Amino acid sequence: MPAKGTHQSLEARLKISKTLMGHPGAMLGIHHSEETRRKISESHKGEKSIWFGTHHSAEWRYLQSQRVAGSNNPFFGKHHSIETRMKISEMQRGKKHKPHSEETRFKIGIANSGENSGHWKGDTVGYGQLHEWVRTHKPRVEICEICGIAPVTVIANISGQYKRDINDYKWTCQSCNITKLKTPNHKFNGFFKQLIAQRKKRIKEKGG
Numbered sequence: 384m385p386a387k388g389t390h391q392s393l394e395a396r397l398k399i400s401k402t403l404m405g406h407p408g409a410m411l412g413i414h415h416s417e418e419t420r421r422k423i424s425e426s427h428k429g430e431k432s433i434w435f436g437t438h439h440s441a442e443w444r445y446l447q448s449q450r451v452a453g454s455n456n457p458f459f460g461k462h463h464s465i466e467t468r469m470k471i472s473e474m475q476r477g478k479k480h481k482p483h484s485e486e487t488r489f490k491i492g493i494a495n496s497g498e499n500s501g502h503w504k505g506d507t508v509g510y511g512q513l514h515e516w517v518r519t520h521k522p523r524v525e526i527c528e529i530c531g532i533a534p535v536t537v538i539a540n541i542s543g544q545y546k547r548d549i550n551d552y553k554w555t556c557q558s559c560n561i562t563k564l565k566t567p568n569h570k571f572n573g574f575f576k577q578l579i580a581q582r583k584k585r586i587k588e589k590g591g
């Protein structure tokens with residue numbers, strides 16, 4: 384039995400469900416009624432939830448995420464079978480998702496912007512090739528070379544000149560890449576400034 388408040392991985396849950404299937408004590412393919420499910424849900428909501436009023440520190444959340452990041456993840460290097468993927472897709476279908484928070488949308492925007500965008504082709508084809516060259520020549524590290532804390536997400540250019548020199552690049556987290564490396568001459572600088580200004584304005588409008 385996992386500790387209260389923790390969750391089994393999807394893999395684990397599928398396994399458990401498979402093991403219990405058809406055994407005494409399992410629900411033998413019987414499902415709770417809509418009404419029962421609603422009651423169960425109600426009884427765990429809001430102040431009845433074990434999490435009500437509690438918040439984890441940023442540090443706690445970071446450590447928890449690191450616990451299962453990259454090669455620490457039991458699923459590292461593995462892939463779901465087509466069958467499992469179909470199951471996941473089925474489970475997700477028709478599910479209503481909460482809209483992302485302002486902060487999350489901002490992060491997604493940044494993650495998908497510029498060179499991270501699927502549409503980004505670089506100024507020239509040469510730019511993409513250069514990045515590819517750096518990626519294959521600069522030994523990959525797991526932790527951001529600038530802050531030394533966050534996991535690496537991008538390979539960032541230092542000088543803004545995109546030299547064909549691995550020393551002109553660092554493996555960094557997205558945050559350091561944006562906040563510490565975008566020089567006044569950097570081609571994305573204006574874009575990020577605009578993005579941050581827009582966000583500040585929206586928050587101000589909301590608050591005021």
Ligand SMILES: [Zn+2]
Binds near residue numbers: 527528529556
């Ligand atoms: Zn960093």
